[in-house]
Amino acid sequence: MKWRVGRSHCVAEVPPHPPLPTPIIMTDIQKLIRAVEQADSSARLLEAVERLAAAQAKEATPTLIAALGYNNPGAAVAAVDGLVKIGEAAVQPLLELIDDYNYGARAWAIRALAGIGDPRALNTLLEAAKTDFSLSVRRASARGLGTLRWHELPQEQRHLHQAEALEALQLACQDPEWVVRYAAVTGLEALAIAQPNLTPQIITQLEHIAQTDVDLAVRTRVLLAQQQLQKSLVVSNN
């Protein structure tokens, strides 16, 4: 299964790392990398990227990042998985390379950053959510803005940055593309759970979307977000 963050605990925790893999010696990683570089069909590429991703090796980062741009959706999904598993070590390379990409690859890179949840990605996510012309990039970043690991930021910065995220998500709620608005609702839900101070404001925003959005899927996602927030309020009040 792809990287996933459960709804009820999306912000507070890093997806748990699986047990460390059996140590693989460098030459094995190099072999896996070479298999990706030499793959001569999309099926072989997919398999090679899946194997490299499973190795969870930092050295695989550049190759996995390159695989985001091969225009092979299966391989890109596997590469995002792999980068999310590598985690923090993949953040800086992703941030450095993000501008060089075509928009398809940029969306995957943003997805990887969102999956990792490292707060260093905040400015990139804010910028992408607010200004990117590609709807897939805006979608992935709206999702990511909710699920950042906010607790890694010092408290005084956290409030400021969460307010910035809220502002960007409110903007994304008016996006012409339904899927960006849908993603923004998931972001708002996660942000409200991460920061109870923002919850009342977000609840108001969700009510507004429930009444005005033209897409049933978006309104339905709001319904679920409202239920989740209700549950989390009950939990925090007890």
Added chain:
Amino acid sequence: MRNSSSENFANSPSTDNAVDGDSLTVEQAIANLESADLGLRFYAAWWLGKFRVCEEAAVKGLIKALDDEDDKTPEGGYPLRRNAARALGKLGDQQAVPALIKSLECSDFYVREAAAQSLEMLGDPACVPTLSKLLAFGLHGEQLLTQQPDFSQPYDAILEALGTLQATETIPLVKPFLEHPIERVQYAAARAMYQLTKEPGYGERLVHALKNDNLQLRRTALADLGSIGYLPAAEAIAQTLAENSLKLIALKGLLEHQVNQTHPPALSAGAIKVIDLMDSLL
């Protein structure tokens, strides 16, 4: 949200998608439908559809464009008619139905295809007899023509329209197309048969198609499953090797179908499952 006044239109979020700043006003676009410049006519017809300008004058102008004889390619195609037919489906005005039915008999394949798609969107069963007649071109009795592949009619668009229009009387005509040599047409037939019979076997055919080696066909199957809202496909859609954006659109179809079946709209277990999958693809 969609509205017809040109003033409000300027604020419509859809304008964010306008191409290269080439902006028209509604009045200009309508006037351009009769411009001496064929390129401007062609662009105006597309533009009115893209921005769903549901004004009476736009609808009337586009209907008139369905009879255009000026914009004709050496191969006998009618580019303006194609765009006009596509736009009329998006505008949702029922007065276009008779003219679109007539366009189903146009000599240009792509005009017939666009007309079938737009008639599907407009949802008026008045077009069923003409659609059935077109479909019958591909049949000898209740069997496919022996000479295949047969590209003479836009069979996929016709099949999809008949399914959406719930034209159950056409089942005997639709069914043979499940064996059509063109996979895209097979999928359209499966989609229509599911809509006409609700038999899961037809939905499962489309689920199976998600594993096709050809990416384009996987995308087609995703779109088909989204259109019929076939819930058992949810997990398979999420796992399909295709772009997340297309999987999300397909799952949106499933979700909305689920919600529409519960009164008042509520979150069924099926709906929540689809939402979880959608969230994982964002």
